[in-house]
Amino acid sequence: DDSLYRAWGGKAGIRAVMDDFVARLPAHPRIGRRFQGVDAQHLSSQLTDQLCELAGGPCQYNGPDMAAAHEGMGLKKPEFTALVEVLQEAMAARGIAFSDQNRMLARLAPMHRDLLEK
Numbered sequence: 001d002d003s004l005y006r007a008w009g010g011k012a013g014i015r016a017v018m019d020d021f022v023a024r025l026p027a028h029p030r031i032g033r034r035f036q037g038v039d040a041q042h043l044s045s046q047l048t049d050q051l052c053e054l055a056g057g058p059c060q061y062n063g064p065d066m067a068a069a070h071e072g073m074g075l076k077k078p079e080f081t082a083l084v085e086v087l088q089e090a091m092a093a094r095g096i097a098f099s100d101q102n103r104m105l106a107r108l109a110p111m112h113r114d115l116l117e118k
């Protein structure tokens with residue numbers, strides 16, 4: 001079922017949201033420091049593949065799994081919440097319908113188990 005993929009405007013639509021999202025992160029008061037010096041183009045590209053796959057699109061995420069990608073960061077739940085808020089800003093700015101925002105967030109939410117500090 002690729003209905004969520006299509007609702008987001010395909011891969012180009014997802015990439016536009018991810019570019020916006022990644023550009024916002026370094027300025028965030030609480031989690032911005034995490035993204036200082038991070039390669040924004042790489043991160044946006046990896047996130048695009050990941051969300052495209054999650055949305056049922058014809059993509060495959062080939063990067064490290066979520067535990068490995070965030071290993072050693074010691075991430076806590078409030079940081080996850082802050083990141084989701086930034087994503088909500090980017091989705092709204094790019095005109096993703098609220099219901100389609102929430103369908104994507106529901107697919108991302110379970111990942112907190114893998115990437116937060118145990």
Ligand code: HEM
Nearest residue numbers: 031034035038043046047050063064069079080083108111
């Ligand atoms: C649903 C939540 C999240 C998803 C889907 C996600 C996904 C990803 C992906 C796909 C990468 C790229 C991995 C690679 O190619 O090397 C990445 C890297 C990264 N993530 Fe996350 N992430 C999430 C939450 C967070 C949170 C809460 C933080 C911190 C507040 C965070 C901080 C980072 C940083 C700093 C990098 C870059 C590491 C580097 O390149 O040096 N992530 N994330």
